[in-house]
Amino acid sequence: MSAWSPRDLGAHLDLVTIQLDDDERRALDGDEGPVWQKLMLTMALYAQAMGADRLVNLDAPGHLVISEPVPGVGARLEFLEELVSAGISGRMPFSVNPPAPALADIGDLSVSQSQTFGGRAPIIRRYTDLLLELGLRPHGAATCMPWLEEVGNKPACGQVIAWAESSAVVYANSVLGARTHRNPGLIDLVSNLTGRTPAAGLVTDEGRRATVSVDVSTRQPPDPQLLGYVLGRAVLGEVPILNNLGTYFELERPAIRCRLLHDIGTNAAVGGAVGLFHVRHVTPDALRSGDAVLAPGYRSLLIGDADLEAAEAELRAGVEFVHDSPPARAVLGCPHLSLEQIEQWTRRIDGALSAAGRGSLAVPTTIVTAPGVLAALRARGDIIERLGSWGVEVRCYCLEALMQDSVVAPPVVITNSNKLRYYNRGVMRFSDDALLRIIISGRLEQPSDRAP
Numbered sequence: 001m002s003a004w005s006p007r008d009l010g011a012h013l014d015l016v017t018i019q020l021d022d023d024e025r026r027a028l029d030g031d032e033g034p035v036w037q038k039l040m041l042t043m044a045l046y047a048q049a050m051g052a053d054r055l056v057n058l059d060a061p062g063h064l065v066i067s068e069p070v071p072g073v074g075a076r077l078e079f080l081e082e083l084v085s086a087g088i089s090g091r092m093p094f095s096v097n098p099p100a101p102a103l104a105d106i107g108d109l110s111v112s113q114s115q116t117f118g119g120r121a122p123i124i125r126r127y128t129d130l131l132l133e134l135g136l137r138p139h140g141a142a143t144c145m146p147w148l149e150e151v152g153n154k155p156a157c158g159q160v161i162a163w164a165e166s167s168a169v170v171y172a173n174s175v176l177g178a179r180t181h182r183n184p185g186l187i188d189l190v191s192n193l194t195g196r197t198p199a200a201g202l203v204t205d206e207g208r209r210a211t212v213s214v215d216v217s218t219r220q221p222p223d224p225q226l227l228g229y230v231l232g233r234a235v236l237g238e239v240p241i242l243n244n245l246g247t248y249f250e251l252e253r254p255a256i257r258c259r260l261l262h263d264i265g266t267n268a269a270v271g272g273a274v275g276l277f278h279v280r281h282v283t284p285d286a287l288r289s290g291d292a293v294l295a296p297g298y299r300s301l302l303i304g305d306a307d308l309e310a311a312e313a314e315l316r317a318g319v320e321f322v323h324d325s326p327p328a329r330a331v332l333g334c335p336h337l338s339l340e341q342i343e344q345w346t347r348r349i350d351g352a353l354s355a356a357g358r359g360s361l362a363v364p365t366t367i368v369t370a371p372g373v374l375a376a377l378r379a380r381g382d383i384i385e386r387l388g389s390w391g392v393e394v395r396c397y398c399l400e401a402l403m404q405d406s407v408v409a410p411p412v413v414i415t416n417s418n419k420l421r422y423y424n425r426g427v428m429r430f431s432d433d434a435l436l437r438i439i440i441s442g443r444l445e446q447p448s449d450r451a452p
Contacts, residue, residue, distance in 0.1 A: 016044045019054040024196070035086035042190050047198035050181070055196040056203060058162055060155040060178070062094040062192035063146045064131075065164035066185040067398070068124045075186055077123070080130035083193070090135025091195040095146040095153045097165050098336065098368070099124060100401035101408060134193065140372030142396065144168055145336045147176060150372030157284050160203055162191035166269035167262075167335045167419070173276035175261050177284030179203045182275040202239075202276050208285055209295035210241035210278050217304045221248035223431075225418035228264035230303055230311045232271025240268075240301070241278040241286060241293060251282050255340065266335060270422050271311075315421060315429075326363065327428070328410035330439045333368030334399040334420040339376055342367060342394070346383055348432075349390060352440050361391040362442030363414070371396045403427060414438060 016028065026032060027040035047055055069077055100120075132138060137153070144165050146153035155161050157177030163169050164183040172178040181201055183191060191197050201207040212235045216222060231240060242264075251257045261279065268274035278286040278293055286293050332345065345367065353359065367387070369377075374396055377383050384394060399417070403409050403424040413427045414435060421429040430438065434445055 012041055012045065016041065016048070018044055018047050018052060020044070024055060027194075033086060035082060035088060039088070039190055039194050040196075042187075043194050043196050043198075046187055046190075047200070050198045050200040052198035052200035054199045056160055056199045058092070058192065058195050058197060059159035060161050061092040061137075061153050062090070062161060062188060063153060063163040063165060063168055064094060064096040064136075064185070064188045064192075065183075067097045067099040067128075067142060068120075069127045075127075075189060077126060077130065080127065080134065084130055084133045088134065088193055090192045092192070093135050093137045093141075094192050095137055095141040095143065095151060096131060097144050098142045098370075098396060098398040098401075099128075100405060101395070101397040134189070140370060140375065143336050143370030143372075144398070145338065145370055147172065148336075148338055148370055148373065150339065150376050151370050152372070160197060162188055162197045164188035166273075166275075167266040169275050170265035170269045170277070171262055173202055173208075174265050174278065174283055175258060179208070180275075182269075182273065206295075208239065208276060208293075209289075210293050211235075211238045211295050211298050212240040212301050213294060213298050214240045214242050214301045214303060215244055216242065216248065217302060218248070218308065219305060222303075222308055224249075224260050224263035225267045226308050226312060227303065228267030229271035229315075229418060229422070230307050231264065231277070232268035232274050233311065234301055234303070234307075235268075235272055235274060237273040237275070239276050239278070239295075240274070241280060243280045245279050245282070251279070257282065259341075262335070267418050267422075270419050315418070326442050327412045327414045327438065327444060328364070329412075330363050330365040330414045330435060331368070331399050331402075331420070332365070332416060332435075334415065334417040336369045336373070337367055338369070339373045342369060342373070342377060343383070346387060348436055349392065349439075350386070352436050353390060356440050358440065360389070361439045363391075363439040365392045365439050366399075367392060367394045368397060368399050369394060400424070414444070 013028065020028060024040055027036045028044065030037045043055060066075065069075065140151055143151055144167055145151065146168055155172060155176060155178035159178050161172065161178050161180045162183055163172055163180045164185055166182065169180055169182050172180055179202060181197060181203060197203060214231065216227065245251060249256065249260055265277060268277055280286050374394055377394065387394060399420055400423055403413065403420065415421065415427055415429055416432050416435050418429055421427045438444060
């Protein structure tokens, strides 16, 4: 921020044309100091780039996407230090995405791996300390599932927020009925520090109307993750409404509905740039607005078996593992698993081990979740110990960061997450049932046995 000269700042101030309230005008005029001036200028120019004519106030805490100083992506330490030195802090406490695995979470590393990976720790710790001073929630807030009860950052329907992280954004907009842009990294922080976001796009009534009406026609219930991926590929950044999901799924059951919609939304954001989707008679906007949720001139789309099969073939391309080579690790939790999901997996693993007459898994397995969920598990008795005795570890880092780190990534990984597979082509995805069979037996299955 300090790289801007007074002349540069003046030239940028002259570009601001949006409406400003009294507080925003004072900040932009420099009455609150140069750092606040730059923050408000950033928000004003961002709003103009989005086609907004004004800013609106945030109603609830934010969520940041960048949890560590990633060159060219995340905030530089100097930027955060300047904010802290100026006494800046968020108006509401925010959460943040999970970090890359800490050295202690990985297990046995070679000396060279420890030196390479461990060298990042002081920088990451400093980054986290600065975020805490700016308003990061101190306990259990590092997760891509900030709305979980154990995290405590769940916005109410209709509240305006400034979130980043694609899977969190689409869930907040679609399932919770909150209102947020698909904010980029850094803008999420600036927005939450200023307490403002542009009055445009998904924050507005008009911007939330569906422009694509989607029917699904498949022989069997479609794989929700693959359906979401195909949906995203088809609509890109538009707002779709799914008309007939109740034909295939038990949407009246809250737990099933939330998991289903989470899988669809996460993968629609992966396949395209979907920040909001509606489900007729189910999601908040569709329930409230009825047919009025459709925008004038909307288009129609049909997703069938051929679309799902083509997408699945594309996603499998380039993954070349020898099927008699055992996987190094199974990973679950991209996005993070909820407490209920972990309890379900515990029951399933217990039953499968008993049926196979085994005392432990053939494939080491990692489950990743929010710190608050891990604390809740530890408070509920012996679940963590039971999982550990079977060869399952429960951690709180980011699986994407793990797989993209050449220092610590396992060589052959299996998962049930299409998002993890999409961003890491060295990952094999299987259905929940197939994944369970593999971690019990240690034998990879043929492609026809993979998800869906």
